[in-house]
């Protein structure tokens with residue numbers, strides 16, 4: 001086996017990516033939803049879909065869950081755990097929901113009303129309990145909080161409320177739990193967002209305690225922002241918690257990972273593997289997907305996502321660090337850049353196919369999934385269940 005193939009196989013052994021339960025259900029845009037018969041209806045369906053993705057890709061063993069959508073109040077947690085086990089996956093990051101209820105119209109942890117802030121904190125603390133009950137390591141926090149108009153809010157007052165709420169959430173963690181703090185520059189707030197960029201997420205995480213880290217959602221940046229630099233800095237500060245991967249052309253488009261700019265994902269992966277090569281601990285990074293599968297088949301798009309991620313991770317594993325370092329020290333710009341390009345241009349697919357064969361997987365997960373007939377069967381079964389339960393798909397966004 002060539003040294004290159006060996007390097008790819010080792011890199012793939014260390015790379016898993018978590019799929020989101022919400023990626024399997026019907027979702028849409030601000031303008032409406034386009035429904036799919038095969039879309040998951042229940043948490044059982046979602047775990048079944050996630051299990052299928054893992055069965056064909058071998059690199060998606062866990063599923064991120066949303067508390068209110070997947071674990072409504074009084075649901076049987078053990079039954080969900082049994083279902084996950086049955087489908088060969090485990091529960092991954094726990095995502096509280098502090099943005100959906102009417103109470104949160106003007107925010108959650110940053111709401112001027114102390115009763116709403118308490119309600120949000122209560123829900124997050126309940127989510128930590130769920131995290132312990134499901135043996136998940138990650139509490140994944142995203143807040144829609146912010147304001148839409150100048151003068152609407154006292155920005156610094158809200159920062160203090162956030163610091164307090166996050167500290168209290170962090171206090172409930174134990175052992176090797178990790179609290180992930182996500183940021184986003186805008187949407188749904190269009191003037192200021194309480195946690196608007198990585199610096200704010202970093203400050204709040206540092207103030208919360210040693211188990212808090214920053215979560216980088218690749219779609220949550222301004223155009224042309226250098227995400228790999230943010231990643232490199234967070235790694236160097238031991239503050240990189242994980243990722244929500246998706247791709248975009250304009251804003252938070254939630255498109256398939258790597259579909260618009262695969263070289264950017266490669267550059268992010270390169271910074272991570274370079275840090276690992278330099279001795280940083282990169283084993284605890286949570287690689288997760290946060291996409292909206294509106295148009296493509298949901299399971300197919302998730303499989304495509306996992307395959308794209310593996311391919312770009314494998315390419316990033318091929319960078320010659322010694323050579324790169326020498327060119328950097330001599331300011332040999334073209335040669336240094338070509339070090340990255342050489343790795344990026346390598347066709348890693350045969351090595352990835354070999355990795356799959358060694359694990360008893362089909363070399364082409366998408367082809368194998370299509371041949372399995374799973375989607376046809378799910379569409380028939382779920383359409384019938386929707387009819388029987390009187391679930392109507394067809395409401396528009398504002399009606």
Ligand SMILES: [Mn+2]
Nearest residue numbers: 182217244290
């Ligand atoms: Mn996200």
